[in-house]
Amino acid sequence: MSDLDLILTAAREAGALALSAREGGLKIWSKDGGSPVTDADLAVDALLKDRLGAARPDYGWLSEETADDPARLSTTRQFVVDPIDGTAAYLKGKPWFAVSIAVVENGRPIAGVVHAPALDETYVATLGGGATLNGAPISPSDTEDLEDAAMLGDARMFVHPSWPTPWPPMRVESRNSIAYRLCLVAAGAFDAAIALSSKNEWDLAAADLICAEAGAALTDHLGRTFTYNRANPLLPSVVCANRALHPLILSRVGHIALP
Structure with a gap:
């Protein structure tokens, strides 16, 4: 099974689990820093770690809901995962959340899936293979x-x-889901997306490849592209747009000094 088939199958199984867990009632608490997390976030993370780790035991692992293991830095390929991106929407019963899975090699994603199960939307890309939504380019x-x-x-x-x-x-x-926002721009449903606040590699990795393969531009607010599987997974900001609007946005936000 290819990496793409593997993560696509896993994302769909994870999405089904997320939906069923929400229907059954969620336990909700706050992480350090105040962002919400649910028992379903952890259950989906555990499912993905089990499925993907069993199939590719030599791949590194970086996930929002798993304690970071620096051993990933010495692996050839890594899974970069957000089990439920958009938890705020998820716990409020809204549909704008997604399972995001990327395979990263040499700092860049080579396969990516963003699956929004409540919307029945699955965005997929492979390096050099184009990007699709539910199978359509x-x-x-x-x-x-x-x-x-x-x-x-x-x-x-x-x-x-x-x-x-x-x-x-x-x-x-x-x-709510940053990964889903970027996919909406990649698919032309929106023209651009801006977030002048820090994000993490697991928020962006899969959608980064989907944007690139679709033909959208994705950088930080200074126009810098992203590298993945770094020691510190924090990224400063996000500007995503079609190729015409992207430089117009950068000209308006490039003066901002972010922490």
């Missing part, structure tokens, strides 16, 4: 102007008075 929008663009982000951020140049009117919406 995807590509970003052809919007060339930020005015009236369909933007995923925090509406309050765009109207903050401190911007040197005010943002034009845009149709701004939010989706």
